[in-house]
Amino acid sequence: MKALVFLLVLANLLFYAFSAGYFGRPENPDAGRLEQQVEPDKMRLVSHGEAPPASKKPVEPAPVAPVDVAPAPEVAPVPAPAPAPAPVIEKICLRWESLPVADANRLSARIDEKFAGFKQVKRAVAAEGAGWWVYIPPLPGKDEAEKKAGELRQFGVTDYFIIQEAGPSRFAISLGVFSSEKGGQERLAELKAKGVRSAKLNVRPGKESLITLEANGPATDKAALSKAALAIVPKAPAVDCK
Structure with missing residues (x-):
């Protein structure tokens, strides 16, 4: 063991002496450095005693001037086509005069059934001598x-009489009978x-009233309506309303 330690110490001393040059140095002191160079063939000489040139400043690209882009022209919305006007329907008015109530009702029902486009107007007229x-x-x-009669007197109305006879007009108060509608x-x-405010005007009771019937509607149905009416009231042909 001691011999091994001695040999290790001796080896270290010899190596130190060799490194320090105790065993002699080569004539060219740079020879040792050459031997220590790593891949000397890859070395490149940059300059002889001059500082290397400063790196060139990268060239910045010239600023690009903004290009004004004109806005696209506004396109006016195309208006929707106007709807076609509805066709004009010509209207007519037919009138049947002095119809008995029963005949007027039958003719009115036929118009409602077959000619729904017509609007009807009925008016009662007094029969001859009815008033x-x-x-x-x-x-x-x-x-x-009697109480109502007292109220009439308070209004200054004295020409009246209370109907006493049995019938549908009993206890009505008559205020006048006239031969024409205008007088009434x-x-x-x-x-x-x-x-x-409670007074009314009507055909004199006890006499059958007559009816005037008017019908207003499309002119295209005039011929058909006139023909249908003649089948119901042959003695009362339709006339144009005035």
């Missing part, structure tokens, strides 16, 4: 009729002006 009656409708009893309308207007 027009201005009246207050029948009251529940005699006491109520004038009397009714006079009563309204005095404050009588």
